[in-house]
Amino acid sequence: MVDLIQFGPSMITIGRNQTVILDPGSFSIDPDAISFHINVSNWNYIYYCRIDHQSNFVLINDSFCFGNRSEWHYGSNETQSSLIIEPGLFQVNQIYQFRTDLIDKFNTSRIFSGYLLVTVEEETDSIIISINCIISEICPLVNEYHLLNPNTQVELTSLWINHRVNQSFNGTIMWNLYQGSMNTTIQWILIPNIRTDVENWFFEINSENFTATKGLFINYPNVKYWRFEVIYSMNSIHSIGAIDFMIDSPPENGTCSINPLNGMTSTVSTIICSNWSDTNDIIGYSFYTWTTDPSTLAILGYSIIPSLQVRLPANGTNSVMNHIVARITDMYECITEIDLSTVSVIFDMATMNNLINNVLTNSMNLANNILLNINPIVLVLASGNQNLVSQILVQQAQALNEMSVSILQATFLSNISVVSISVTPLNGEQQIQSSSAINTSIWLEYNQQWNTLAELLASTRCYQLASNLISIAPTTTYEKIQTAADSILRCTSNTFTAINVVSQGRGIVLDLDRIRANTFPIDYETDLESPWSNLNLFADGNDFSWATVEKNRNLYSQQQTATNINHQTDQTFSMTTNALLLHMNTGQSTGINASSIIFSLEKPHI
Numbered sequence: 001m002v003d004l005i006q007f008g009p010s011m012i013t014i015g016r017n018q019t020v021i022l023d024p025g026s027f028s029i030d031p032d033a034i035s036f037h038i039n040v041s042n043w044n045y046i047y048y049c050r051i052d053h054q055s056n057f058v059l060i061n062d063s064f065c066f067g068n069r070s071e072w073h074y075g076s077n078e079t080q081s082s083l084i085i086e087p088g089l090f091q092v093n094q095i096y097q098f099r100t101d102l103i104d105k106f107n108t109s110r111i112f113s114g115y116l117l118v119t120v121e122e123e124t125d126s127i128i129i130s131i132n133c134i135i136s137e138i139c140p141l142v143n144e145y146h147l148l149n150p151n152t153q154v155e156l157t158s159l160w161i162n163h164r165v166n167q168s169f170n171g172t173i174m175w176n177l178y179q180g181s182m183n184t185t186i187q188w189i190l191i192p193n194i195r196t197d198v199e200n201w202f203f204e205i206n207s208e209n210f211t212a213t214k215g216l217f218i219n220y221p222n223v224k225y226w227r228f229e230v231i232y233s234m235n236s237i238h239s240i241g242a243i244d245f246m247i248d249s250p251p252e253n254g255t256c257s258i259n260p261l262n263g264m265t266s267t268v269s270t271i272i273c274s275n276w277s278d279t280n281d282i283i284g285y286s287f288y289t290w291t292t293d294p295s296t297l298a299i300l301g302y303s304i305i306p307s308l309q310v311r312l313p314a315n316g317t318n319s320v321m322n323h324i325v326a327r328i329t330d331m332y333e334c335i336t337e338i339d340l341s342t343v344s345v346i347f348d349m350a351t352m353n354n355l356i357n358n359v360l361t362n363s364m365n366l367a368n369n370i371l372l373n374i375n376p377i378v379l380v381l382a383s384g385n386q387n388l389v390s391q392i393l394v395q396q397a398q399a400l401n402e403m404s405v406s407i408l409q410a411t412f413l414s415n416i417s418v419v420s421i422s423v424t425p426l427n428g429e430q431q432i433q434s435s436s437a438i439n440t441s442i443w444l445e446y447n448q449q450w451n452t453l454a455e456l457l458a459s460t461r462c463y464q465l466a467s468n469l470i471s472i473a474p475t476t477t478y479e480k481i482q483t484a485a486d487s488i489l490r491c492t493s494n495t496f497t498a499i500n501v502v503s504q505g506r507g508i509v510l511d512l513d514r515i516r517a518n519t520f521p522i523d524y525e526t527d528l529e530s531p532w533s534n535l536n537l538f539a540d541g542n543d544f545s546w547a548t549v550e551k552n553r554n555l556y557s558q559q560q561t562a563t564n565i566n567h568q569t570d571q572t573f574s575m576t577t578n579a580l581l582l583h584m585n586t587g588q589s590t591g592i593n594a595s596s597i598i599f600s601l602e603k604p605h606i
Contacts, residue, residue, distance in 0.1 A: 002114025007132035011117035015126035025081025129241030145246035150217035171234025180225025203585035211585035273306035301387030314347035478583035493597035
């Protein structure tokens with residue numbers, strides 16, 4: 001990306017007696033190099049100018065730009081990577097536009113251009129205001145305009161570029177917004193109600209950092225060009241900077257279909273998309289499903305080719321209608337979303353039951369369980385195919401959720417008092433059990449949910465996802481961070497709640513967890529400090545019976561796992577919150593309101 005001055009704004013204002021330095025060699029960005037100026041000698045620099053948009057660009061040494069005056073020169077005659085225009089060359093109340101072409105010396109087909117509008121005012125002195133996207137990767141420069149994805153918010157920052165060393169800015173800042181109308185040239189029209197919409201669309205309109213949410217572009221769908229302008233005023237100095245955007249058009253003119261339109265969870269359906277086009281190239285197709293709530297999309301898969309084979313979920317014995325959604329994305333992440341035909345699916349309970357039975361028959365030696373390893377579900381999970389694994393996990397999660405609800409309903413029909421089934425706060429006291437008779441088989445089935453190893457693995461995965469999220473946050477859109485944060489925080493909240501169920505006395509332990517907690521550790525005979533061998537730690541007073549020790553060892557194991565998960569939960573929340581705050585402006589808020597978590601975050605005023 002070619003930037004002629006720092007930050008690469010679209011427009012600046014200057015006083016008639018100011019020097020202007022165009023320095024693409026210092027401020028441009030080469031994605032193939034760590035720092036552009038390291039490779040400054042690998043490029044040829046050609047400078048052009050014109051008066052506003054009323055004429056064609058001509059070479060900088062053409063008399064059209066500055067007449068026959070020659071008060072301009074290159075900063076380095078060897079590379080010509082910068083151009084210095086001395087005071088007095090500009091005409092007052094005129095708008096100049098500069099263009100610089102960078103041509104790769106080793107591959108002359110690689111040509112990149114940068115643009116800058118310079119408005120000249122009568123003031124003898126002024127300040128240069130530069131504006132840029134905080135995340136430059138999501139608003140790339142294409143010709144004279146930065147591309148803008150209407151599905152994301154715009155996060156801008158401005159900078160006072162002062163030639164007076166150690167002079168700070170102590171004035172006022174104000175942002176304005178224009179929509180562009182293109183005929184032969186573009187005309188900018190001021191949007192007057194920016195301050196009345198400040199609570200909905202705009203944040204920090206009087207600060208160097210400014211945010212416009214995607215609500216602006218949703219409410220102005222027919223506007224293709226936007227200009228964001230910032231005005232800095234201090235004493236007699238009044239300067240303006242601006243950045244111009246063009247809405248990125250999403251993929252269009254295509255269709256997607258799925259076949260067959262009915263089957264079981266083991267049935268393979270094929271999605272085919274065709275005839276999609278986009279000037280910025282299509283980079284991928286992603287597919288989602290929902291059953292009863294369109295806000296709870298579950299991903300089916302992603303493909304760089306316009307087709308995908310999928311296994312659709314179902315959550316019970318009855319036929320479930322899957323609503324399929326396709327998202328087609330261009331190289332700048334502008335998306336077209338369409339709905340496909342609904343698909344009727346019945347859950348393949350036989351395969352699921354075989355999987356459960358195979359696990360239970362040899363739960364301590366799963367690796368050598370032949371029947372388990374040839375189960376169709378296990379084979380798909382072991383395939384390493386991300387799309388297939390995702391589909392199977394969605395299927396099984398929805399099925400297990402349905403089974404959990406069915407088991408809970410069965411408890412109500414088995415003389416278990418409703419008041420005896422409750423969720424208490426983690427710092428609260430255990431509810432007193434009802435004296436009603438309990439159907440033992442129902443309770444055994446109901447408590448198959450508690451497994452500390454699974455909870456620890458889930459918590460670790462949530463933590464790893466949060467760690468990855470914070471690493472990509474500086475180059476990712478706010479909306480993507482929000483979506484990922486929603487899933488990660490729900491994940492870590494669920495594991496945090498689950499691991500504390502047993503330690504709080506609100507659930508019964510799986511036999512598998514009890515066996516693991518009481519199995520001799522490998523270093524039992526050599527590790528004299530091992531808490532496992534300290535019977536005083538697991539006794540109840542003078543009660544050293546095996547049943548008591550076994551029970552308390554299991555509780556100790558649960559508590560140790562809970563401590564690890566609680567620590568991971570704190571770190572996961574911290575990293576996820578920081579990823580969100582990186583994109584949020586002062587006063588901006590976000591939140592999650594779900595059965596598993598209520599989360600609210602607002603960036604405070606400092």
